[in-house]
Amino acid sequence: MSVKIRLQRHGKKGKPYYWIVAADARAKRDGKYLEKLGAYNPNTNPATIELNIDGAVQWLQNGAQPTDTAKAILSYKGAMLKNHLAGGVRKGALTEEQAEAKFNAWVEEKASKVEAKKDGLSKAEAEAKVKAFEAEKAANEARIAANAPVVEEVVAEEAPADEAKGSNEEE
Numbered sequence: 001m002s003v004k005i006r007l008q009r010h011g012k013k014g015k016p017y018y019w020i021v022a023a024d025a026r027a028k029r030d031g032k033y034l035e036k037l038g039a040y041n042p043n044t045n046p047a048t049i050e051l052n053i054d055g056a057v058q059w060l061q062n063g064a065q066p067t068d069t070a071k072a073i074l075s076y077k078g079a080m081l082k083n084h085l086a087g088g089v090r091k092g093a094l095t096e097e098q099a100e101a102k103f104n105a106w107v108e109e110k111a112s113k114v115e116a117k118k119d120g121l122s123k124a125e126a127e128a129k130v131k132a133f134e135a136e137k138a139a140n141e142a143r144i145a146a147n148a149p150v151v152e153e154v155v156a157e158e159a160p161a162d163e164a165k166g167s168n169e170e171e
Contacts, residue, residue: 002026005059005066005074007040008033017041020051020070022059035059040073046117051077057086078107 002025009030011017018040021033037059038051056079060066066074074080085099094102 003034003059003062003064005037005056005064005070007067007069007073015043017043020056020073022064025065045121046114049073049077051079053077053079053082057083061086078103078110081106 003022004025005020005022006029007018008021008023009016009018019033019036020038020040022035022037023031023033027033035055037056038049040050041048051073056074060074060079060083071080082103085094085103088094089096089099
């Protein structure tokens with residue numbers, strides 16, 4: 001039996017949400033699977049990925065072949081690196097502690113990059129809000145300036161009429 005690590009689509013039309021599963025290669029895309037390894041939500045920025053890394057590594061070591069998209073996700077979360085390091089431990093090139101230290105260092109570096117991207121996105125969003133506010137403020141001031149002569153003319157027309165009434169009352 002050939003096993004694939006692939007995405008199983010869930011969610012509604014236009015809002016996809018995927019499960020990362022290990023499934024028989026002959027099974028339907030959204031059909032029967034052997035084990036659920038995680039979830040992937042591309043609707044958020046950056047995309048939200050939850051993955052059981054140890055389970056994915058176990059399947060990879062047992063010969064499961066990831067699809068292209070699943071391989072990219074596994075690589076992004078570090079499952080491919082952990083599988084590679086586990087192969088080095090089996091061959092005797094690394095000790096278990098060295099492999100774990102390398103993996104943890106990589107995970108920390110990746111987490112800092114993701115946080116930097118989130119901070120950059122929030123700053124860009126805040127700057128966009130400030131620019132939109134300034135543009136709206138400028139548009140409102142232009143609108144007020146365009147309507148100001150009309151208001152002054154109306155006030156000027158009403159003022160002589162008031163003076164005329166006042167002079168008639170005094171007599």
